[in-house]
Amino acid sequence: MKWLNANWDKVIDLLLDHLWLSGLPILLGFLIALPIGWYANRHRRLRGFILSVSGILYTIPSLAFFLILPSIIGTGFLDPINVVVALTVYAVAIMVRSSADAFESVAPAVLDAATASGFSAVGRAFRVELPLAGPVLLAGLRVVAVSTVSLVSVGALIGVSNLGSLFTEGYRTDNNPEILTGVVGIVAVALLFDALLVLAGRLLMPWVRAARTPTRAPISVRLRSGRA
Numbered sequence: 001m002k003w004l005n006a007n008w009d010k011v012i013d014l015l016l017d018h019l020w021l022s023g024l025p026i027l028l029g030f031l032i033a034l035p036i037g038w039y040a041n042r043h044r045r046l047r048g049f050i051l052s053v054s055g056i057l058y059t060i061p062s063l064a065f066f067l068i069l070p071s072i073i074g075t076g077f078l079d080p081i082n083v084v085v086a087l088t089v090y091a092v093a094i095m096v097r098s099s100a101d102a103f104e105s106v107a108p109a110v111l112d113a114a115t116a117s118g119f120s121a122v123g124r125a126f127r128v129e130l131p132l133a134g135p136v137l138l139a140g141l142r143v144v145a146v147s148t149v150s151l152v153s154v155g156a157l158i159g160v161s162n163l164g165s166l167f168t169e170g171y172r173t174d175n176n177p178e179i180l181t182g183v184v185g186i187v188a189v190a191l192l193f194d195a196l197l198v199l200a201g202r203l204l205m206p207w208v209r210a211a212r213t214p215t216r217a218p219i220s221v222r223l224r225s226g227r228a
Contacts, residue, residue, distance in 0.1 A: 003177040011166070011181060017080075018162040018189055022149045024084050026193070029091020029148075030141055036092070037099020038125060051097050058093035062086065062154045083155040090151060091144045098140020102133035135208050138201045145193040153186060163189070 004011065040050040069075070069082040106129050114128040153164025166182030169175070201208070 003175065004181055007178075011163075011185065014161060014163050014165055015185055015189070017160075018149070018152055018164075018186070021080060021083055021087070021152045021155065021160070021162055022145075022189060022193065025087035025091050026141070026145050026148050028084075028088045029095050029144055032088070033092045033095030033099050034137075036096050037101075038103050038129070040096065040100040041103040047100060051100060054093045054096040057089055060089075062090070062151055063157060065089075066155060066158050078159045080155070080160050082158075083152065083160050087148050087151055091148055094144050094147060095140055098143070099133075099137060102136035102140065103129055105136050106132045131205070131207075134201070134205045138197060138205070142194055142197050145197060146190050149186060149190040149193060153182070 036050065036054075040047045065086045066082055069086055070077050070079070073081075073085060075081050110128065110132065111124065114124045119128060152162050153167065155162055156164030156168050163182050163185040166178050166185070170178035170182065
């Protein structure tokens with residue numbers, strides 16, 4: 001605690017860096033992967049190829065990816081954009097499969113009913129498929145969030161400031177409290193993003209929680225069984 005109290009301002013700055021370096025790739029990865037997953041589900045012949053490509057992207061070693069990106073996108077070696085781009089690619093790689101599975105979970109009968117009711121392809125996608133696929137999408141996004149928050153710390157190895165910088169500095173100076181602060185901070189950020197996603201899911205998909213709530217028996221039945 002003494003080290004934290006003496007370096008509070010530094011930790012807050014690194015925390016803010018970690019938050020935006022995590023949050024932006026999570027958002028961009030979701031927005032990019034969502035239509036790709038929907039397209040993969042609609043075109044079954046291409047589904048396997050699309051999911052295979054996304055899987056291959058995730059196998060790229062993160063540190064090597066951070067190092068080669070500047071020569072690919074023309075940024076500076078220490079530019080935080082390198083981390084954002086790399087983590088967005090990883091987020092897309094995870095989220096594409098989750099998106100395809102989410103849209104596949106929508107019952108075909110529901111889609112047929114929506115089409116018979118006069119929904120256009122776009123209207124059906126946004127007003128029927130997307131809401132019903134929401135719970136699976138949220139589960140995939142929570143995995144993306146935790147993974148992204150963890151991978152941000154690798155950026156400290158190439159000089160991009162974030163909570164992972166506490167690992168590198170603490171290791172170099174043999175400062176265990178500094179390393180511990182970094183660990184606790186990253187776990188706290190991961191828990192924060194997860195809690196925000198759960199809260200967003202409850203606000204945007206109230207029907208999911210309602211569906212999980214068991215329906216109580218009619219009062220007459222409960223009275224006959226001795227339960228009020």
